[in-house]
Amino acid sequence: MADLAERALAAANTIAVVGLSRDPAKAAHSVPANLQAAGFRIIPVHPSADVLLGERVYRSLTDIPEPVDLVDVFRPAAEAPGIARQAVAIGAKTLWLQQGIVSAEARRIAEEAGLDYVEDRCTAVVRALGRIRKN
Template sequence: MSNIARILQDSRIIAIVGMSNKPERASHEVADYLLQHGYRVLPVNPAIAGQEVLGQRAYATLAEAAAFVAPARIDIVDCFRKSADIAPIAEEAIAIKAGCLWLQLDVINEEAAQLARAAGLEVVMDRCTKIEHRNLALAA
């Protein structure tokens, strides 16, 4: 089993950083898909904090989202942000003891990845959770 397959199979709680409340945005589509496939999704975006997106309350920060699900942990921090914005998100993911820092398609930040790996997080870069889930036939 690949690392990606294991991560997706073992994870239940996914924080989507950069989540949009606009249905035409990729983050919204991915969140909807993940919800339909049994994952718990936590939207993280200060612009929509306190609102509901796809029936899920949005949080301003990863720390707020992590406090909400405690004592459970956020398994995957799924990042829909520019590559240049990832380092502080990686630091937050480390601080909340997330299991994986996942950077979406075209999001690559080696410095943030090294930081996360050094702290014990798994890292997936330049991959889409929805596409990977569907390709691995975990959708069954």
């Protein structure tokens, strides 16, 4: 039976990536690129870029004009509670903190609002191990 992370990722189609990097050598770029190549719709969230991975960039989650299934976070743990609040505000189904990122407060915010919550896991690894594709 698949774990929560695998089920949440398999159920997602649109993923907002908070902290998607311009640098292709960083995981915050290569992981979302991997998800995009597997058929997920990626919506970058970045403070100053205009286009990343061929997609329009938004400054915050609340600026995104379409539904988001999963919020994938590549920002420091200290920023996670604020991102969790935005994820709740936009009606995301899952908040996912990437490998190495843990936040008890973000967990509390997400779970109290009914979101699935994953932390300290890599979406690309879960996708590969679960053989999850959208195309």
